[in-house]
Amino acid sequence: MSNSKTQTIIPLTQLDAVGKPIGQANGMPGAAYTSEALFNFERDQLIGNTWAGLAFASELVAKGSLMPIDFMGLPLIMTRDRHDQIHVFHNVCSHRGMTLVSEAKSQTRGISCPYHSWYYDLSGNLKSTPFIGGVDINEVEGFSCEDNGLMSVRSHIWMGIVFINLSGAAEDFADYIGPLEKRWAEFAGADGLAQLQAPVDDASMEIKVQSNWKLAVENYCEAYHLPWVHPSLNTYSPLDQHYNIVAAENMSGQGSYVYILSEVAGTELPQFADWPQEKLRHAEYISLYPNVLLGLQVDHAFAMILQPQAAGSTVEKLQLYYVGDESLDQAYQGCRSAVLKSWRQVFSEDIFAVEGMQNARRSPGFKGGVFSPVMDVPSHHFHQWVAQGYSAGTV
Numbered sequence: 354m355s356n357s358k359t360q361t362i363i364p365l366t367q368l369d370a371v372g373k374p375i376g377q378a379n380g381m382p383g384a385a386y387t388s389e390a391l392f393n394f395e396r397d398q399l400i401g402n403t404w405a406g407l408a409f410a411s412e413l414v415a416k417g418s419l420m421p422i423d424f425m426g427l428p429l430i431m432t433r434d435r436h437d438q439i440h441v442f443h444n445v446c447s448h449r450g451m452t453l454v455s456e457a458k459s460q461t462r463g464i465s466c467p468y469h470s471w472y473y474d475l476s477g478n479l480k481s482t483p484f485i486g487g488v489d490i491n492e493v494e495g496f497s498c499e500d501n502g503l504m505s506v507r508s509h510i511w512m513g514i515v516f517i518n519l520s521g522a523a524e525d526f527a528d529y530i531g532p533l534e535k536r537w538a539e540f541a542g543a544d545g546l547a548q549l550q551a552p553v554d555d556a557s558m559e560i561k562v563q564s565n566w567k568l569a570v571e572n573y574c575e576a577y578h579l580p581w582v583h584p585s586l587n588t589y590s591p592l593d594q595h596y597n598i599v600a601a602e603n604m605s606g607q608g609s610y611v612y613i614l615s616e617v618a619g620t621e622l623p624q625f626a627d628w629p630q631e632k633l634r635h636a637e638y639i640s641l642y643p644n645v646l647l648g649l650q651v652d653h654a655f656a657m658i659l660q661p662q663a664a665g666s667t668v669e670k671l672q673l674y675y676v677g678d679e680s681l682d683q684a685y686q687g688c689r690s691a692v693l694k695s696w697r698q699v700f701s702e703d704i705f706a707v708e709g710m711q712n713a714r715r716s717p718g719f720k721g722g723v724f725s726p727v728m729d730v731p732s733h734h735f736h737q738w739v740a741q742g743y744s745a746g747t748v
């Protein structure tokens with residue numbers, strides 16, 4: 354879709370209104386959340402041009418495993434090869450374009466196309482082409498397997514998250530993630546995030562919401578709704594102890610000075626060794642645009658990947674992480690369960706909010722809404738990022 358088509362769905366005047374200073378700005382109009390045509394444009398431009406969260410590396414535990422993933426309608430495959438390396442490919446055979454993989458597999462050496470049986474290894478190399486030169490002739494002059502491997506998707510793993518860049522032309526991942534790593538080095542230490550471990554059990558959950566992915570981002574950015582939507586969380590991390598975060602062009606969120614789940618739930622998990630003693634109760638919640646929501650506390654972290662399914666439907670996948678190998682011990686299982694339970698409650702409480710906003714975005718009475726110049730700074734920042742992406746979109 355072209356830039357002009359985007360602007361048919363969302364007139365330029367409305368994008369301009371989003372870009373105004375927060376006190377005079379409107380938000381993105383309803384069509385940004387309900388249009389399927391815009392959804393495809395977002396995949397190919399807004400999201401496709403940058404790094405986006407695809408899956409957790411922990412979803413493929415063993416060497417020699419693979420799974421198909423549908424990313425906003427694009428068929429992809431994620432593999433973990435025999436060298437323990439994760440790869441992402443387009444799920445399409447180089448021969449006649451058959452879908453290669455339709456279900457997850459483990460203990461496998463490669464991928465055999467169900468149509469004419471061409472065979473690829475898990476690193477994407479085409480290894481055999483049965484009968485390509487006639488019955489029982491598996492080679493043919495002028496055809497090289499090297500030139501016909503799987504189509505690779507640029508990927509990078511960070512904090513256990515498999516990020517992809519569909520266009521292949523985004524900035525280096527290090528530049529994309531740099532501002533966040535720098536910010537969180539103050540808490541976790543210079544390479545502290547590398548200590549994080551993802552337990553196999555009791556550390557993940559999935560929620561399907563009838564909502565556009567952007568509403569999940571916006572809702573996560575702000576603490577404003579805390580007293581009304583999260584009364585329990587508000588008792589140990591009240592709204593007046595929060596601050597806004599606008600850390601870089603591609604991220605915003607909120608922080609708390611007084612997060613004390615460990616005291617409320619009686620958990621005693623290992624903590625980051627370098628975390629400043631005077632900030633033990635600090636916690637930060639940052640939306641890393643476009644679709645990864647991150648949380649950091651002294652004794653655990655989490656990441657949520659938003660998998661947009663359609664304009665009005667999103668799957669939210671959460672993974673919890675703890676500090677150091679010791680945190681995975683059986684002795685901490687009760688603590689880990691308590692942490693998961695608390696986040697399950699918080700994220701479940703948000704469902705009605707994002708679904709309620711989605712429902713009302715079909716209303717002609719909604720023109721994009723307005724922002725609190727104090728409380729909605731992080732969400733407005735995200736709206737501006739989206740508006741800029743829409744404006745910059747080209748064929």
Ligand code: FES
Nearest residue numbers: 446448449466469
């Ligand atoms: S389409 Fe895959 S082998 Fe022919």
Ligand SMILES: [Fe+2]
Nearest residue numbers: 572582583703
């Ligand atoms: Fe919330």
